[in-house]
Amino acid sequence: MATITPTTGASGLAIDSIVTGLMTIEKQPLTQLQTQISSYNTKLSAYGTLKSGLSTFQAALDKLSTAAKFTTQTATLSDGSSIVATADGTATSGSYNISVNQLAASQKLATAAFANTSDIIGTGTLKISFGTYNAADTTNGTAASFTSNLDKQAITITIDSSNNTLSGIRDAINAQNASVSASIVNDGSGNRLVITSKETGEVNSMKIDVTDADGNSTDGTGLSALAYDPLATAGSGKNMTQLVAAQNALLTVDGLAVSKSSNTLSDVIQGVTLNLKSVTSTNATLEVATDTSAIQDSVQSFVDAYNKLNSTLNDLTKFVEGGSSSNGPLLGDSTARDIMVKLKGMLAKTSPTATTFRTLADIGIKSSYVDGSLSLDSDKLAKALSTNLSDVAKLFAPSATTSDPQVTYMGSSSKTLSGTYAINVSQLADGTQSVAGTINGVAAIGSGANLTGGVDNAAQGLKIMINGSATGSRGTVTFSQGLAGELSSMIDSWLQADVGSLTVKTDGIQTSIKGLQDRYDDLNAKMPAIEQRYRTQYANLDALLSSMQSTSSYLSQQIAALNKS
Template sequence: MASTSGISASTNFDIDSIVSSLMTVEQKPLTLLSQQKTSYQSKISAYATLQSSLSSFQTALANLSTSSKFNVQSATSGDSSVFTATSSGSATVSNYSIKVGQLAQSQKLATSSFASTSSTVGTGTLTITLGTYDEANNTFTANPDKTAKSVTISATNNSLAGIRDAINAGDAGVTATIVNDGQSGGRLVLTSKESGEINSIKITVADADGNNADADGLSRLAYDPTASAGSGKNLVELQEARNAKLNIDGIDVESASNVVTGVLNGITLSLFKASPDTAVSLNVTKDVKAIKDSVNAFVTAFNAVNTTLRNLTKFDDSTTTAADRKNGALLGDATARSISSQIKMSLTKSVGGTDAFSTLSQIGVGIQRDGSLALDSSKLEKAINTNLDDVAKLFAAVGVPSDVETRFVTQGSKTQSGNYAINITQAATKGTLTGNASPDLNIEAGVNDTLSIKINSISYNLTLAAGNYASVEELAQQLQTQLKDAKSSAEVSVEGGMLKITSPEYGTGSTLEITGGTAASGLFGSDPVAVEGLDVAGTINGAEATGKGQVLTSTAVGNPAEGLVVSVRGTATGSRGSIGLSVGYAAQLNELVKGFTSDAGLLANRTEGLQESIKRVTKQEDALEVRLTAVQARYRAQFVALDVLMTQMKTTQSYLTQQLAAISANS
């Protein structure tokens, strides 16, 4: 019987060996596809390595691509136990003599002793106001930036502990704690959350027992600093509210906080200890080391990219056999070659717009024979010390406007160094809403005290404090307070005796709309006038630009200013001066590398193309596998049939031989 596999007993055919040999030839296209797929995968891995290296390079570029990165200063205190200082980079380089007369502190008030934390105090309402107490004139002026808060005390929370918890939950600008004085259950202590004289505490009580100032019931928590002890001034002051007091170069200064800002431009002082009789120095200098470190990081990151590109594109000529060569995964790759040439081209061309320097070599950054960078630290330090502004221009994108209300924002990948005129045909405006009738000054709770308003697509539901307001201005201040508490930066003003709300944003989309509320018509009349904001419009370098809010962007393709973004404030139209722009090496490279590494960049597109190729090859492999299976089955069937036929022929041959032998024997 013929065999379907193995060696046939009758014909000695090795069917498995024959079919295997034939299939080796048939499978060569599949081997080529597999090699092609491996090549694609190797390139994808190599692109990922290059992407990672370029991303690290971009981080170093970001530290040098804007001029603010060069505004690095060191602010050193002569005695850090008295104060420390930090600089934003905009401070004047100088030395100051500072005396700290006293530290700022928060006011602390305490009740009399209670038997226990569960002792009943009373019910009613506590209204907590923060402000300034003038002892000389015995007056209290509310802090305009702090809204008075009311805390309701009912039968459910009228214990000492309950009142503590209610005050802390009320976000009234004070912290309530219970201190055990060792004599009884404890005393309620109220501390202003913020220091300074402007944050002194005043507590007004609406006591359920009808007497709001006596030393009984809830009125035991009353504290009016202008009243008499026991008659509305019923808490004990443990610590007065104080401002920090300093003397800077002979000038007396006060601050509500121990973190002092705005006194020395660009400097923040943190006060820790009073030193009224001893002057402590403050030395503000350029932080040359920080700038050098950033430049060194730029050199190091570039060299890492250069090494990565060289390794990925190298040709190994150490062996004579091509199969033994360890060439780079991107040898001959057009994408890698393009990236390398574009980066090197950016580094070798001169930068315009600077006075002292135009090339990196002039500040000590030189290009080596292998394409890497080398840093001459002493040459760089000299350049920083003698001409920091031009060092900044050599690396960063620096735009210097001639108009005080024009600001350079950023540049695009195609923006060139140059001097570009700004001309405004329409100034940006904010959206407004103005009433068409004088407002009702009498606000009644539950009657006409609510207002629903939409500002720039954000809805606010406000409740005005009830009262008979003395003027439109006083009512406007109440509305302003409610908007501020609702986290809106809109501004309320009075115009022609009517209320006006101005959006905090500029441009189209800056809109205001009253959507409801019981106070709507009483505050703004039946038909208030809403005006939408306008975007700035004009030209940059003589070509049309696109405005959004106060931001104007040059969109003219091919114009040297293409991609330049400026901010134009104010209401003046016509010529708004010019922007002198220098686009340094780091800024240029940052835009260039961004184009390589972004989600829609060169490497992402190339990787996506290779992944699609892998999918295509995989489909070809699958189809070829199906065909090869069929071919193998056909070969095997053919050789089995041949084996059967030859076995039959051999049987016939044997029969005929026997017959012929018999005939011969009988003749």
């Protein structure tokens, strides 16, 4: 393309300023397109802010979205150094006295000392099995015994010329990646192979049988140096030394003696896991209680997150009288307005399953008439939690009530919608068949005495237990997702990929921006050619004017000459 240089024509024609003025007019559509693109980008950014606010609020809802969030428990011990306890929410609140008399231990066996880890021990086969060793009781005349642990498989290890050294045997045992480990310890007198059961408890005592390639599997020479039969005699099959005996944890809980093979106990107090760290000198007191402070924190987080979202929406949709430049970027936007209306409407809903605390106001959460923000009366919430915790849970989390006392709500899925559904039973469960019937008029899935709502209907995943002897109509079940569940589902519908209202809106804006940008680029690409055309036209005009000026000057000179003559 030819280089364009600013010029003033020979005729005095101001080509530069004329072309500049014309190009300003030509570029007006570009300015309009830039304004439109900027406006769309502002709105796109506003929707991004709204999406982020909704996602943050949804994260706060998660803390209140299931009934389990309201059964959080504390487990406090008077001796936290000896015992660590956690409660899973199903424990019975109360006080327990615990005394630890002995910790569970893993058995450790050691060989005789060897000068070097590379010393050749022998070849053959090791078989390590597990069980309970009971020492002889001379008082009762009971002989020592070893009872195999049928729940644990024995370990068989082949020792040959490739792994017959002390370190080779160690590596061969560890290569099994089974329930024992091996190490070499130098105690000053030499190197000893130490074999340790990975699991604690009396039932995990070890017995090591050797098939020695030298023909004598119990004499303590060759591979039989690793033989350990707890019922044999030293040097004749009991050739390793016991460093630590396998033992159970021994404790008392409220005066009841307890013996367990592990130091982690989840089956002593229902819903409580005890981790034993050391023997106690005195009784430790365990207090199990509902953690209402955690629930209060979650409710406060809900209020704070909603207020932040509400503030964002107010800023995005604000109207400033007398100044459009200060108006919110989503002022008058139908999608933003719909979100605001639905959120406020949801906060005013009444729980269909709760009895005492059915609204947010009942537990101390009120909405401002001025800006729609929420405030929390923490004292009123604390009283509600101490008075009827289950009702507060029903306000936020999934719950259900049934009109038939012999029909019990068992659970739901994320696809179960709030509503009241009819129950009809066509077949009762017995020893040979499962219950059959419908929920919400759709065939339900029977399993034992449980009916679960079928797919592709509002009651999908709703599970109820049918008791009693009546078939036919069994009343109704009223299910509520709870405020947290319904709000979260509603936010999902706005944010859902491809079909969510906000996603559709932003996708549409991005398509419009691309179309406008394409038009801008196409039009802008034509500007140099248009400017060149104008310059050529006015250069030609300038030449014509210059020629006419020359002619006019010549004629003027000729006329002047004639007049003189």
